[in-house]
Amino acid sequence: MIRSVFLFSLLALQVSMHSSGWAQSDEGSSRSSFGSSSMVGLIPISVTIGGDFPFAGSYQAAPTERIDLFITRIVNAALTQSRELTFWEKSGMSRWGLPLRGLVIRRADGTTIPVDLLKYRLTGDLSMNPYLRNDDFIQFPVYKSDRNFVSVYGAVKRPGRVQFVEGDRLADVIQLVDGFDTSHETVDRIEISRLNQAGTREEIISVSPNAEVPLQMGDRIRVVAADKFKYDYKILVVGEVFNPGFISITRNTTTLHEVLKKAGGLKPDGSLDYARYFSGATVSGQLRKAIEDTRIQTEGQYLGPLTQYLSIEPQLNIMEMARMSSLTVEDSATFSLDNQVRLLQQGDFVDLTGLPDPASAVSQTIVQDGDVIIIPKKPTSVYVFGQVKRIGNLPYIAGKDFQFYIEQSGGLGEEATGEIYVIKGKSRSWLKVGEQSIKLEPGDFIWAAKEVKRPFSYWLNVAGGVSAVIGSVATVMLLIIQLGK
Known part of the structure; x- marks a missing residue:
């Protein structure tokens, strides 16, 4: 009884929908009424994929599926079983291995429909993405991305x-x-x-x-097309300015003084003595801009080598500069250290102390897109480290010498040699205490050297070497004496 009532109600609903005129159109031709198509849509159809497709064969589809959805579903189902795919099958499913254009649907009645899924995805043209029908045959063209x-x-x-x-x-x-x-x-x-x-x-x-x-x-x-050069030119200013951040600039006309003015000017505790100016025009900086370019990103054969080059560029730079040198082993170690510092800094040596004067030479320096200016606070301390009992920053007091700061650090440690160096904060130059008069300034460093203790075996080796040299000299002298007789 209940089953009869259900079937009668379903039939009445179908008749009602049919009489209301709800219909669906497919590529300009009328389909059955909404109710009938809903019932038909529950019945799967058979669609065959052939041609240059990694998994050619027949698959079930729904009459309400368009070809783009159908192909996407088949591909995704295959990718979920990627463990069972061979290398060549996986490559066939890659972005460039599966063609989106030049597909053809061959109907059971003999008609053919060209399909361009790339055009459909870009323009939404549904004529390039038709509905599927029973016994459709989808033919994929042969596609070689390096030729076609x-x-x-x-x-x-x-x-x-x-x-x-x-x-x-x-x-x-x-x-x-x-x-x-x-x-x-x-x-x-x-x-x-x-x-x-x-x-x-x-x-x-x-x-x-x-x-x-x-x-x-x-x-x-x-x-x-003529390049209008209307790009997002900017420079980054960080540190002790009133308005830090990205500052918009023009192409090849904005000066350092204008940048400082746009950044709100220097704060009272900002130090131009210790400010750093980094140029975005370095080789690595230009390569990073190239990698971010969408034109480069579309070409994988360029993106990979550029990224790899950036990873080895510091080592390559050192090798290129050292390969034709005549440096000794000891000099090579020093040169390598200096060159590493240069590469890590990637900065231009620009004395920014004249920036407040708009007429100074540094104020008229032209900045470039990607440049960076770092303005730290004025140093107010002297840093003491090495063989002292307490290392750290000590407040700078004008007129005090190195001995005062050593005492404030608790004095020298037991392993100290007595050699003390002042490292100037701005230039990083080393000055040995006792050899010259040194005026300490805020930001300077004081370093107390440590006595290097050698094991007995070290001195034994030294003694052996000295003995060998003395023995050789004595042998030569005896030989000369004998020849002179």
């Missing part, structure tokens, strides 16, 4: 390679890279570079931006 391409660079929104399909015209490919870059007011021209079959000769075809030009496989397109 058209590349587009220059003043476009999404530069890079596009899969070539026979019949492509210039406007089609420009659409697939999301059109011209609107940051340029006008596009001057488009250059099409076309190689002969041997790849030894190049033909440059120059056309207007709206030209209807048929393309060929392997064409390389460059969209030429």
Whole structure:
């Protein structure tokens, strides 16, 4: 009884929906009523994938599925079983290994429908992403990304390679890279570079931006537009200024004095004596900018080597500078230390103490995009370390010498040699106490050397070496005496 009532109610609902005129359209042709299509949608259909597809075969689909959703579902299901895939099967499922253009649906009634999933995903054109029907055959074209391409660079929104399909015209490919870059007011021209079959000769075809030009496989397109140089030029100022952060600048015209003014000026406790200026125009800085460029990111063969080069650039720099030198082993160690400091700093030596004067030479220095200025606080202490009983900063008192700060640190330790050095805070130069008059300044360092204790075996080796030398000299002298007789 209950079953009969349920079936009667379902039939009444179907009739009601049919009479209300709810219908669904598929590529311009009317489908069954909403109620009927809902019932039919519960029945799976059979769709076959063939051609150059890693997992060709027949699969179940729903009549409400479009081809993009169907292919995505099949690919995702295959990737979840990645442990069972071979290397070649995985590579076939990669971004460039699976073509999105040039697909064809062959219906059971003999009709064919071209499919361009890339165009659908960029434009939303549903005619390029039709619904599936029972016994559809989806044919994937043979696709080799290193040959079957058209590349587009220059003043476009999404530069890079596009899969070539026979019949492509210039406007089609420009659409697939999301059109011209609107940051340029006008596009001057488009250059099409076309190689002969041997790849030894190049033909440059120059056309207007709206030209209807048929393309060929392997064409390389460059969209030429005048660069207006309207970029996000900026410099970073951190430390003791009133408005630290990124400061907007112009191209090759903003001075250091203008930057300091935009940063709100120097705070009373800011120190230009210890300020550092780092240039963004270094090789590594320029390479990092290149890696962030979307044009580079689209080309994996460039992104990998550039990133690898950045990781080895410090070591490579040292080797390039040292390979033709005539340095001794001892000098090489010192040179390596100095060069490491240079690479870590990557800064320009600029004396910023004249910045408050707008007429000074340093104030007129032109800054560049990516530069960094660090302005620390004025030092107010002297740092004592090494063989003293308490290491750390001590308040600077004008007129006090090194001995005062050693005493304030608890005096020398038992292992101290008595050799004391003053390391100047600004220049990092070493001055030995006792050899010259040293005036201490805020930010200086005082270092007490430690006596190096040698084990008995060390002195035994030294004595052995000395004895060997003395013995050799004595032997030579005896030989000379004997020859003189």
